Every structure is written in C-alpha cells, then in structure tokens.
Amino acid sequence: MTAVAPPREPADAPAPVRRRGLRGRRGRTDPVPVWLWVAGVVVAVYLVLPTLIVIPMSFSEATTFVFPPKGNSLWLYRNFFTNDRWLDALRNSLIVAVLAAGLATVVGTAAALGLDQLRGRVARLVRSALMFPILTPSIVIATAVYISFLRWHLTGTLTGYVLAHAALASPLVLVSVTSALATFDATYLRASASLGASPWRAFVTVTLPLISRGVATGAVLAFVTSFDEVVIALFLRSPKFQTLPVQMYNSVVVDIDPTIAASSSLIVVTVSLIFLVALLAGARKRR
Amino acid sequence: MTTSRPRWLPRPGWLLIVPAALLLGGTLGMPLWQSFWRSVHTVVPVGEPGTAQLTLEHYRALFTDGVTLRVLARTGKAAAIVTVVALLLGYPYAYLMTRVGARARSVLVVLVLMPFWTSALARNFGWLVLLYDGGLVQRFLGLFGLGDVVLYGTATGVTLAMSQVLLPYMVLPLYSSLGGIDRRLLLAARSLGSPPLVAFWKVYWPLSRGGVAAGMILVFTLACGFYVTPALIGSPRESLVAQLLGQRTTQLLDFAGAGALGTLVLVVTLVLVAWANRVGGSMATIGAGFAGQTRSAR
Amino acid sequence: MTILIGKTPATAGPEAAAGGAGAQIRLERVTKDFGLASPAVDGVSLTIEPGEFMTLLGPSGSGKTTTLNLIAGFESLTSGTIRLDAQDVSTLPAHRRNLGIVFQNYALFPHLTVAGNIAYPLRERKVPRAEIERRVAEVLELVQLKGRDQHYPAQLSGGQQQRVALARAIVFHPRALLLDEPLGALDRNLRAALQLEIRRIHREVGTTLVFVTHDQEEAMNLSDRIALFHDGRIEQVGSPETLYGAPETLFTARFLGDSTVFPLGGQPLTGPVTWEGERWAVDAATVAARAHEGGPTALVVRPEAVGVVRDRAQVPAGANAVRARVRDIEYMGAHRMLQLAVGEDVAGRAQIPAADRSYTLGDDVVAWWRPDAQRIVAA
Numbered sequence: 001m002t003a004v005a006p007p008r009e010p011a012d013a014p015a016p017v018r019r020r021g022l023r024g025r026r027g028r029t030d031p032v033p034v035w036l037w038v039a040g041v042v043v044a045v046y047l048v049l050p051t052l053i054v055i056p057m058s059f060s061e062a063t064t065f066v067f068p069p070k071g072n073s074l075w076l077y078r079n080f081f082t083n084d085r086w087l088d089a090l091r092n093s094l095i096v097a098v099l100a101a102g103l104a105t106v107v108g109t110a111a112a113l114g115l116d117q118l119r120g121r122v123a124r125l126v127r128s129a130l131m132f133p134i135l136t137p138s139i140v141i142a143t144a145v146y147i148s149f150l151r152w153h154l155t156g157t158l159t160g161y162v163l164a165h166a167a168l169a170s171p172l173v174l175v176s177v178t179s180a181l182a183t184f185d186a187t188y189l190r191a192s193a194s195l196g197a198s199p200w201r202a203f204v205t206v207t208l209p210l211i212s213r214g215v216a217t218g219a220v221l222a223f224v225t226s227f228d229e230v231v232i233a234l235f236l237r238s239p240k241f242q243t244l245p246v247q248m249y250n251s252v253v254v255d256i257d258p259t260i261a262a263s264s265s266l267i268v269v270t271v272s273l274i275f276l277v278a279l280l281a282g283a284r285k286r287r
Numbered sequence: 288m289t290t291s292r293p294r295w296l297p298r299p300g301w302l303l304i305v306p307a308a309l310l311l312g313g314t315l316g317m318p319l320w321q322s323f324w325r326s327v328h329t330v331v332p333v334g335e336p337g338t339a340q341l342t343l344e345h346y347r348a349l350f351t352d353g354v355t356l357r358v359l360a361r362t363g364k365a366a367a368i369v370t371v372v373a374l375l376l377g378y379p380y381a382y383l384m385t386r387v388g389a390r391a392r393s394v395l396v397v398l399v400l401m402p403f404w405t406s407a408l409a410r411n412f413g414w415l416v417l418l419y420d421g422g423l424v425q426r427f428l429g430l431f432g433l434g435d436v437v438l439y440g441t442a443t444g445v446t447l448a449m450s451q452v453l454l455p456y457m458v459l460p461l462y463s464s465l466g467g468i469d470r471r472l473l474l475a476a477r478s479l480g481s482p483p484l485v486a487f488w489k490v491y492w493p494l495s496r497g498g499v500a501a502g503m504i505l506v507f508t509l510a511c512g513f514y515v516t517p518a519l520i521g522s523p524r525e526s527l528v529a530q531l532l533g534q535r536t537t538q539l540l541d542f543a544g545a546g547a548l549g550t551l552v553l554v555v556t557l558v559l560v561a562w563a564n565r566v567g568g569s570m571a572t573i574g575a576g577f578a579g580q581t582r583s584a585r
Numbered sequence: 586m587t588i589l590i591g592k593t594p595a596t597a598g599p600e601a602a603a604g605g606a607g608a609q610i611r612l613e614r615v616t617k618d619f620g621l622a623s624p625a626v627d628g629v630s631l632t633i634e635p636g637e638f639m640t641l642l643g644p645s646g647s648g649k650t651t652t653l654n655l656i657a658g659f660e661s662l663t664s665g666t667i668r669l670d671a672q673d674v675s676t677l678p679a680h681r682r683n684l685g686i687v688f689q690n691y692a693l694f695p696h697l698t699v700a701g702n703i704a705y706p707l708r709e710r711k712v713p714r715a716e717i718e719r720r721v722a723e724v725l726e727l728v729q730l731k732g733r734d735q736h737y738p739a740q741l742s743g744g745q746q747q748r749v750a751l752a753r754a755i756v757f758h759p760r761a762l763l764l765d766e767p768l769g770a771l772d773r774n775l776r777a778a779l780q781l782e783i784r785r786i787h788r789e790v791g792t793t794l795v796f797v798t799h800d801q802e803e804a805m806n807l808s809d810r811i812a813l814f815h816d817g818r819i820e821q822v823g824s825p826e827t828l829y830g831a832p833e834t835l836f837t838a839r840f841l842g843d844s845t846v847f848p849l850g851g852q853p854l855t856g857p858v859t860w861e862g863e864r865w866a867v868d869a870a871t872v873a874a875r876a877h878e879g880g881p882t883a884l885v886v887r888p889e890a891v892g893v894v895r896d897r898a899q900v901p902a903g904a905n906a907v908r909a910r911v912r913d914i915e916y917m918g919a920h921r922m923l924q925l926a927v928g929e930d931v932a933g934r935a936q937i938p939a940a941d942r943s944y945t946l947g948d949d950v951v952a953w954w955r956p957d958a959q960r961i962v963a964a
Contacts, residue, residue: 040379046454047454049417053417065415066416106306108307110307118301129308130304136557138514139533140556143536143545143549144318163313164314167314187692188692191694194679194680195753196681198680230407245406253519264408
C-alpha cells in the first residue's frame, strides 16, 4: 500500500509548543491595562494629527486656513507648481539641500574616519567640539551667523546658505558614520592587507562598502535637515533668494496664502516616503 | 592579542577632521565668537575713531532694561509648562512602549518620531489650522462647553504645539530608562501586599527618575530656544526669548545686546544639557542622529 | 585528490614560482615593545623551513600572536629582522608580503559572497576573470565547499566559514600560510575534524605553515615542530617528541603533558641527587643542557614512567624510588591515574593499568621510575 497515511494525532501528544518568553507569560498574569492603551492612542493622535491635517487642507477651494476645508480641488497644487515665487523657493531649497548635504557628507564622513584614528581624551574633546551645532539653540546660531555673514557679504547668497546648512548638518553625518564604524571590525583591514590590498584599496573595497549605510543615512539626514531648516534661512534670506520654508513662513505671516497647504502636504508625503524607504531598506538588510 | 589599530590611512589620518573643523569653525564658530566678542566690548560706531574697550555693560543692561527679565521669566514659565505637559503625555507612552511586543513597539517608535521627520513649517501650519478660531480643537472643546477658549495667538496654543514637537525628547530617554526596569519588581511588590498604585509609586517611579530628570531637562532646554512656533502661533505681545533675540538683531540692530543675550542663552543651554547628560546619559540614548531633526522645528 | 596548488605550473602565478613549496621564514632577534612593563616579543630568533608545519605555542600573553602579527606585517618591529627566503621584509607593508592569513574570527568580508571573498586576493592581483573563476572553483573543491560559492558568510556554519577563510588564504599561492588560533571558536568534534583537514591541505598545498595556538594537544597533533613561547621569549623549539620527551626547562615540562616535579635547588648534577632524604641516580643523558647553566634545577617524571608498589622491596634494582600516599584515583578509560602526595608539597602522578583496582585512598605506597625515564631541567 502506497497511500500516505493521514497524520494521526496521538492521544497523548504534547500540546503544541507556544512561543515562550517573558511576554507570553506576562500576557496571562500581567496584561497591558486598557487605560494604558487608551492613553497611548490619545498621545499617538496628538503626535500625528497636526501633520496629517495638512493633507485634507491641501484640497481646499477656500483662500483661508479654516478647517474643515471647503470643496475639493487641486487649485492649490496648480498654484504651487505655476507660481514663480513658490517654484523659485522650491528650486532654491533643492539646490541648497543637495549642495549642503553633499558637502556635509564628505566633510562629516572624513571627520568620522579621522576621529576613528584618535583615542582617549583628545578624541572625546574633538568629538564634542564637533557636536556643538546640535546642542546650540538655532536662534543663537542664526543671529550670530546673520551678523557675521552680513559683514562677509554672504547673506542672501547660495554660498551662505550652503555653508551654514552644511555646517549644521555635518555633525549628523559624523554621528551616523561613527556608529557605522563602531560595528566595523578592524581585522577586516588586516585581512584585506594580507590578501594583497593596499591601504587605499582596502578602504575602497572593504571599509566603504561596510560603512556605506551609515554614510547614506547621514546624507539623507543632512538633506532633510537643510531642506527643512527655517530659522537660519529666515535670517539669511534676501528678497532675491529665499528657500521653501521661508516662503511657507511668509505665506502665513505676511501673505495668508493657502498654497502652503499644498506645499506642506507635498513635503510631508515626500519626506515620509524617504524615511519609510530608508527604514524598510534597513530592516530588510538586517534580516 | 595586543590591539594596536592597523594603519590603513596615511599616517596622520586624524587630519581628516580638519575640513570639518574648518567648516564648523569658520561658518558657526567664528560668528559665535564674534558675537561673544561684541558682547563684552563697547560699541564703536562705524567710521568714528576709537577702539572698543572691554565692558560688561551689555550684560548689565540685560538685567536692567525691564524687558529682558520679563521675557526670560515668561520663557521659563512657558518652557516649564511644556515640560510638564510632555512628561504627563510621555510617561504613559514610554511605559506602553516597554509593555508591548516588538511589532507594536516599532509602530509606536515611528509615531513618536513623526515630529522629527515632518517639516517644521508643515507641522506648524497644521497646528495653526487646528488651533484657529473655529478650528477643530476649539470645536472639540465646544462639546464640553469650552467653546470660547481661545487658542490661536495664546500661550496655551503655543504650549500645545511645542509639547508635541518635544515629546520625542521626553519619550526616548524615558523609554531607555523604563526599559531597564525589571517589571517583576512590581509584581513582587504587589505579592508583598502593595496595591498597584502604591507599588508603582514606591518601586517603579523611583527607578525611573533618572530618565524623567534627563527628559525634563532636555525638553526644558530645547523649549527655551523655540523660535518659529511662538512666532507663528503665539502673540507678538507675548514673545519669548528667541524672538527677543531675533528682534534685537534684525530690527534694533543692537548687535552687542544681541550678543550678550545670545551668550546667556547659550551658556544656560550648555549647562542644562551637561546636567541632563549627567543624570541620564540622555544625548546618547536619543542618538544625535534624529536630535538634529528638531533643529529646524524650533 | 591531487590538486597541487602552487606546484602545478599551469595554476601557479608568478608569486608561486618564487615560493615553490613555500618560503623559509627567518626571525632574527625580533623584538616588539608596546611600551608596557616588558616587551611583548623579546629577542626571538627562529627559522621556519620551507614546507614546514611550525606551531607557535604558549599561554595567552606569551607573545605568540604578536610574533605572528610581526611576520604578517600587522605590527612594526621594534628591532630585529624578518626574512622571507633571502628577502628582508622587516619594513615591507603587510599587503606586499604575499602571506596567506587565517584569522581567529575568520574576518570574512560580510558584504561579499564566498566566491567574492575567495576571489578578493586574485582581483587585487589583477588576475584575469576566467582564471579567477577557475581557481576559485578549484580551491572550493579543495576545501570541500562546492556549491556554496554564492552564499554569504553569515549563512554558513562556523566550520564552513573556517574553510572559506582557509580557501581565501591559499588561493593566491602565498609564500606561507599563517593561522591565528583558527580553531578556537569551534566545538570539540569540529576541531578534531578540522585539524585533520588542515593537515591534509598542508600536505596537498605543501606550503610553509605557521600555526598559533594555546592548546598543547592541538600543537602536538599537528606540528612538525613547536616553538614554545613564554613571556615574550622562545622557551624551546623542537619536534613534539623532543618537547615532550626532552624538555629543557620546567616551564616546557609543565606546559606539555603532566609530570611530577621534584625541586632540586642548586645541587651538583655530576653524581646522585638527593631530595628530602631520598638519593636518586642520575643518567647524564637525561640532564638538560640548560640545567648545567648553574641555576636551580628540578627532576621531572612523566606519569606513564612512574610505577607504584606497596613497599621498597618490590622496587626493581637500579630504579629511583620515593614514599607517597594515594590522594585520589581517576579512572580515565584506558588507564587509571593515581594522584599522589609526595613529601610535604609535591603532587605526584602515576599511571597504572585500568584493570588495577588494588589501591584505595590513603594507601601508603612507593613510587618508582628508571633513571633514564626522568629528566633534570632548569627550574
């Protein structure tokens, strides 16, 4: 007889093994109370509502900021993509962000590699010195930079924006590359040397690929930081050169221009996509 | 094995930090230094002879001009309220994060990081829409007979918006501190006869105080430097110290006074951050990676 | 299997031509000082012959790994010279020494596949693509990993990673192969299997092989010769038989195998020696050269050379004997090991047949051995 016998469950078969662990056991004796879930949901709504509300606003027909939006149209988007002021601002922001992120990535990665060669007290000192832009309030930086840049004729120039934003963003690159280097095993370099790779080749074929995710993360952070930066941008602006956040700021404070709703939802969606893709790529790579 | 690091860079490999040092020093360090220098020297009008003398006059003025102290007090009060709100909202949230499974936790992390990665202007605009007279929040409050509460252009509205942006800085240090507490201690306390709330108060809360302190100091510090949110949602008559600083710089052109005020704010900030680092090691737990994200939000 | 890597002219690159069966490695008064209390490697001289399997053995911190790193070029010499054949490589950077190295944790590049890892040294040497493919396939067969070439290191077991590391280190026909505790991370059964594997590959490739380990059993099983390290110096170099059977110093005697040690102080070794009233004959052939240097000496006996009897009358004529008490009996399967208390504070060991169950704890016995089975070493 060749028929496959149906699997029989022995009468005394042990119960299927459940996923054990603290959580499983807690699930029974120590459940998450309902009030805690409620509190969590309320806070979660508080966290996301202000961001999400800009999306329905962007389809409004009204010329005010009143919610709920009236009607359903794309005229705000049309305005965003046809009005020179918005388009110039968008273009300026993109140019500044790309250049600043590029500069910050190169400089920050180099600094992380350089710091990796230092040890002890000196390294700690240099590291915290390079981190000061993260700790200093933007308004303090912005006012100081404004006054000095006035004297150096850098306000309202592409150079001024790029320099300031790159300086602001390079510590972020430094941090993310440093954390990539922390998991980097130095014996890989010995291995590649023993296999005939010169230090430079070892750097290109081993170090760079292994820290590339840290560099990429740093570059994305730097781009978003610059693209989104508003305080310094407000001080460095000139009538001829302003970035998208400045234009958005003006549209609330000066113009009462609801196009900001379209601009906001475009940015929210784009940046969220960038982060989600980065997050998913990271999760997939780790598996 | 004796570990001496392999040299894979040219011998003075540390020279690679020079470009970063130049960029940061030239673009940010130099202006900050000049700002400080101006704050401790007398003003010599352009084109007039004479050299600047050392003086503390600008700092004395901060405390005697009648405006600065009032603004500082107002800023401190606003920041304190923001801090308390963030703690009240952040504690249960962080606690929930320690209690759920990995999947739910990553959703909670993504949500708490939302204020980090959404554009500052977009979010402030969102708050503006929510808080507008006749907006969503006001109508919601109307359900409870509080329909006439004004939010837009008030300190309450500003507090609400700032707390949201700063919530991650409360939640993340709290989470790392709460995550390290063995919850069986709570069960043990209950088995020894303490009612749940007493067990929480006597066992859990004391163990979480490091994270609480770190989060509170951090949120307070960051709240003190906020510029955009008060400018967009608050009232010009109730400006905070950041706006005062901006105003001195661009409208009054009182560069020396701005330098003095900026130096004061910077010193207070650095002292508070160092303190937060001591109590909770918080900058490390936050990971400056997204710490920078709020820069633009301030 | 007859893949003679590095020997067949068709597969040999230019670098293999220089090596043939592998290079001679010569260390001349090599010193490495990290600036600590004492130098990590202190005036080590050692010649490793072409094709030889040389093990650097020693406890941790004895300088064996530092010595390997100096040969590899990972550390710079404080003083001394290292030669590969006639060439002075003391200041040659690691990537130009052409030595294959297997690291303790394998150091397989996690971002490259097995094939990518093995091809790495060939790519760095600009070997043509077709040749790379052929040699990778060939070496994968040698280490019995065919079909795994597209896996990433993380997808392999520890033993498989070990084989990939070995394959990567030999594929470019290095002048010598250096292995740094390559089996340390593996469990016991796998270790034994891979020891055989390493010996087989050494035979087939025929290269000079330097093997670092702290495991004396591993060293004895594998090596042609062993260099025993102690505090940054070489204590003794020789075949496993020499180190076990004719140790020069107490350290060597103790590090390899068990022994009973009787301190002799500084007494002359020309006639019989005394220890706590016992008088023992000395066979001049069993006195280590280093024992004549004037310092304190010790008499050591291996447990398999020690016999045990009930009283002195039973001791064979001409044998040395000492009174002892049985402190413990260990059953080892093939034999029994008696732990003996000898005199005040000497712990003795005697190996007796497994079937002999005549002793119990606390028995007073007499241990004996023949003078030509003892060894007098520098203490």
